[in-house]
Every structure is written in C-alpha cells, then in structure tokens.
Amino acid sequence: MTLNRDDAKRQIMDAAGELIEQGGAAALQVRAIAKKAGVSVGSVYNIVGDIETLHRMINVQLLDELGMAGTATSARLREDGVTDVRERLLALADTYLGFVERNYAKWSALLAFNRARPTADLPDWYMVRLEMLFDIIAEVLMDTPLGDDDERRRIAARALWSAVHGIVTNSFIGSFSTSHESESRRQIDFLVSTLVRGLAAG
Amino acid sequence: MTLNRDDAKRQIMDAAGELIEQGGAAALQVRAIAKKAGVSVGSVYNIVGDIETLHRMINVQLLDELGMAGTATSARLREDGVTDVRERLLALADTYLGFVERNYAKWSALLAFNRARPTADLPDWYMVRLEMLFDIIAEVLMDTPLGDDDERRRIAARALWSAVHGIVTNSFIGSFSTSHESESRRQIDFLVSTLVRGLAAG
C-alpha cells in the first residue's frame, strides 16, 4: 500500500506548507517533511529534488493563489458594475492585504527566499506570475486619463503594485500585535486616493 | 601582539560585511569570519555572541548609513534653497536608490533577515531607525496641503517611504542585468509626481 508518486508529491507539498505556516522558512527541514508526509528522507529527494526546489514549488503555488484571488476580485467588481477606479484599486489592495494576512508565514518565506540569493538565475517563475498581477491593475488603469498609452500604464501599474506591496510588508514587519491592519489600510487609502486624484488632475 | 577587544570587534564586523557583500547572507559563516578577521571561532562568539547578533549589528550599521545619507541629502537641498516638494522627494528617493545599488547584497540580507523569523521579538532596532527615515520625508511634506496635520503627514510619509521601498526592491529582484535602474526611476517619477499633483488638487 505505497503511495503513488503524485499522491506522495501532494503529501510532501502539504506537509511543507504546514511546516512553513507554523514555523517559517526555517522549519522547512527534510526530516520534518519526511515524517509529516509519511515517507523517507530519500523519497523527498527522489520526488521533489532538493529543498530549494520544494520551496520554489510552494512559492509558485502561493503566487498562483494570489493571482486567482486578484482575478476573482476583479471579476466580482465587473459583475457588480463597479466602475470607480479608486474603489476598484482599493478592493484589489484589500484582496492583497487579506491574502498576506491569511498566509503571512508563507508569504514572508517567499520574500526571504527571493532576497536570499542575489545572483541566482533570474526568477522567471516569479516574474511571469507578477506580470499577471500587474495586468490586473493595468486593466483598471484603462479607465483613467492614462488612457491607452500602454507604456505609461505599464509603469503606473507596476509602481502601484510595488507601492502597495511595500506598504503591506512594512506594516507587517513593524508590529505584530498592534493594529497593522488599520495602519496598512490607512496608508493604502492615502496612496490610492491621492494617486487617483493626481491622475485626474493630470 | 593580540588585538584588543574593540579592534577585534571591528575586524569581525568588517570581515562579516565583506562576506555578505561577496556572497550574500549565506556566506556569513563563522569559520569564514574567524579566518578573515584573524581570530578563532570561539572568539567570534565571545565578542559578538552568535551570528544572528552579528548580522543584526551589521544591519543596524547599514540602516544608520542610510539615515545619514538621507540627512545629508536633506541638508544639501536646504542649503541649495530647493523648495519644490516634488524635486525634494525625488532627490530623496534617488538617494535611497543609489544606496541600495551600492549595498545591494547587504540590503537584501537585511530584508531577508527581517522576514526570516515571523514571531521574533519586535525589531525595535529596525523601527527606531525607520522612524528617522519617515521623519525626513514628513518634514518635506510640511510644505504641502497636508499642512501641519501631524497624523495625516505621518501616514503619508510612511506610505511614501514604503511605496518607494517596494518599487526599488521589486525592481532589483526583477532583473539583475537589464536596466532596473531606469525602470525604478520611471516608476518613482510617476509615483511622486502623481502623488504631489494629487496633494495639490486636494
């Protein structure tokens, strides 16, 4: 009654995800994974390669989840007939904020993972998925005076994403117990509101 | 002819700094530090505690350098009689961008370090120094319609800092060889210009 390879892979991924969620990236240890997944140490290597590969797989999964959450929010807004740019951007930012809240440990591990190896191969698995997030924002920006200047919209979308990202991560680092949530929200509110006003005044 | 403790400490800090600069946080290994600093493994522990502490010391040093760079830019702008808010914010952002460029490996290590341990003691050594950076920006925002509403200025300053921070770090991750610099600059330009216009239109 041994698991087939796909089942074992899923077991390992799940175990690894739980471990990160509980103890951060540092808890992602081969022996712990093997034990939790019910396989041997060697099998972990047979199935997923090394730990870095495993961590990257989890990160890809996480980014895909975030992408789906963003797409879902975008679709909901369209269905609800929401057209206000500010409102839509705030809703997307809120989706992101909620996502980070729900997956704090995994998300931190993802960021730490990226920054840990400077000269490593360009993380295209990361960038490809980021592009999709940019696109969600760029679509919203269609309805601004940026009009259909693709290049400027691209810049604006990336800037907006990175800005929100910076706010959220900084707030989470800042304080764990206090109200980082409302702090984040107020900063995001200021950022989005002022940017939209600035765009309208352009 | 043994080093006194302060000299040894400096030697160790320098060695550690060089190691990070060359090989990232992963290269910060006790034996390598000891060898480079010309002391024994045990002495590293006697003098700096463990390597987490050592890494934190380097991060503090780095943050202080950034603070000094910001203060210097701020002073230069004042001496030159520059009053335009947009110009001043761009100059500060540029200072930050240049700093990250010059200290890329150390800065990455600092970020990775922060995110690596979620529930660790609140990093007040980090926040205290961040406050100083916020203050530099908040001072510039005095000359905007935000007026002297301290609370709103505080929110705005943090949002601005975090936004620029997000843009810079994301750009650096994105591509190492291509022109992340001009990409960052364009995003920052969009962000600051639009925000300032939005503030004026408020």
Next chain:
DNA sequence: CCGCTCCGTGAACAATGTTCAAAAAAGTTC
C-alpha cells in the same frame, strides 16, 4: 521459483552553528 527492474529506505557523509575544557595571556600580589 528465478531473475530482472524499479523505487523507497535510512545509515552515512559533509557542512555549519555552537559549546566548553584546556591553554595562553594578562593582571595582581608579594
């Protein structure tokens, strides 16, 4: 039942952070 292949296993290895008993150095007293 034999031989063959495939795959999981976990003991063994290598690298790394950390400790601590012993040695070396520095300081103190006479």
Next chain:
DNA sequence: GAACTTTTTTGAACATTGTTCACGGAGCGG
C-alpha cells in the same frame, strides 16, 4: 621576578541539517 589569580583565546568536539547512495524489498515476466 615569581607565584598565583583572573581573563581571554583557542580549537577540538558535539548537534543539527542538507544530501547521497548502497542495500533491499515489491512487483512482474517467464
């Protein structure tokens, strides 16, 4: 300067972790 005490340095030894690989069992065709 000698004898003794205190402080500091040292590096071998230990614990933990990622990684490898020779062994053995499970399935299968004949």
